[in-house]
Amino acid sequence: MSVLAPPRRWRARLGWNLLGLLVFVTVGFPLYWMLGTAFKPAKDAIDPNPSLLPTGLTLSNFRRALDIADFWGPVGRSTVVSLSVVAIGMVVGTLAALAISRFAFRGRRVVIVGILAVQMVPLVAMIIPVFLLLNDLGQYDRLTGLIITYLTLILPFTVWTLRGFIVNIPRELEEAAMVDGCSRTGAFIRVVFPLLAPGLVATSVYGFIQAWNEYLFALMLLSQERQTATVWLANFTTKHGTEYAPMMAGATMMAVPIVVLFLLVQRKMAAGLTAGAVKG
Numbered sequence: 001m002s003v004l005a006p007p008r009r010w011r012a013r014l015g016w017n018l019l020g021l022l023v024f025v026t027v028g029f030p031l032y033w034m035l036g037t038a039f040k041p042a043k044d045a046i047d048p049n050p051s052l053l054p055t056g057l058t059l060s061n062f063r064r065a066l067d068i069a070d071f072w073g074p075v076g077r078s079t080v081v082s083l084s085v086v087a088i089g090m091v092v093g094t095l096a097a098l099a100i101s102r103f104a105f106r107g108r109r110v111v112i113v114g115i116l117a118v119q120m121v122p123l124v125a126m127i128i129p130v131f132l133l134l135n136d137l138g139q140y141d142r143l144t145g146l147i148i149t150y151l152t153l154i155l156p157f158t159v160w161t162l163r164g165f166i167v168n169i170p171r172e173l174e175e176a177a178m179v180d181g182c183s184r185t186g187a188f189i190r191v192v193f194p195l196l197a198p199g200l201v202a203t204s205v206y207g208f209i210q211a212w213n214e215y216l217f218a219l220m221l222l223s224q225e226r227q228t229a230t231v232w233l234a235n236f237t238t239k240h241g242t243e244y245a246p247m248m249a250g251a252t253m254m255a256v257p258i259v260v261l262f263l264l265v266q267r268k269m270a271a272g273l274t275a276g277a278v279k280g
Contacts, residue, residue, distance in 0.1 A: 034248050034251055034255075035248075035252060036054050037248035038062070038245065038251070038252045039058060039059075039249075040054060040055075040056065040061075041056050041058050041060075042061065042243070042245040042246070044056065044245075045245035045248070046244060046245075061245040061246045061249035062252075062253070064243070064245075064246040064249070065246040065247075065250040065253065068246060071232065071250070071253070074227050074228050074231070075232075077143060077228050077229075078212055078230070079257070080143060081146055081147055081150065081228065082207075082208050082211040082212045085147055085150045085151055085154060085207060085208075085211040086207045086208050086211070088147070088151060089151055089158050090158070090200060090203070090204055090207075093155055093158030093159045093162055093203070096159045097158075097160075097165075097166055098162075098188070100112060100159065101163050101166040101167050102166070102171070112160075112163075115156045115159055116156075116160065119156050119160075123153070123217070124216070127216070127220055130149055130217070130221070131221065134221060141221070141222055141223050142226075143222075143226065145221060146217065146218060149217050150210070150214065150217070153210070153214075154206075154207045154210055154211065157206070157207075158203050158207060161203050161206075162196070162199055162203060164199075165198075166192070166199075169192055169195050173187075174187040174192060175187075177190060177191045205261060205262065208258075208261060209258055212230075212257070212258060215230040218231050219231050230254070233247060233250050236250065
């Protein structure tokens, strides 16, 4: 039995490695195809028999993407919207998660269930109510209206996720700080907040990605003059067809901020994703 055990473990390890490789290829192939198409000559991008390996590299698609419509304007608006959503969402979400995690109040369970229920509502079902509400408030075709809309979409996940992180931080640490003379606010800032930092980073990255990549509300709530980066990509689809190579070049440029952000915070994000996965 002991002689057969190592080969069995080896086969099991090999099976898991192959499964991991399959998942990596499945997830990474669309990204590889996007990059490959972005650098292909435009005629190769519409070849009915495309090659998996690039046969020629060119930067003309990126020049075409920058020339077909204003690029920096939509990117700047997307950056403002995404950063505003993250900043406001983290402040409000942290306070809400702290209240749900640390304080007992009437209707607490209803609030928690409501947070989960809100995330089950399809986005398409909210388009008309959100449009009418923003129109009545004078926020239609304004970035502030889009920021408010994104906050309603991202805050439930933010509160629920941060609640899991806060629950994992022992109350005794706050109580010890308060015994030493800290107020409740001081104990949160000096004790809880540093331990919560990985969770804040992970949740912030999620919120930024969601706000940066959102398309439906940006299309319906903003005019062509105030379009965001995701709506900007629609300029490559016209009545004459779709310019796939410049579109992939535009998508590649749009992905750069996300990749840079992830590389900057990947360690904190990995720690945050595992820190809140034990209980809560």
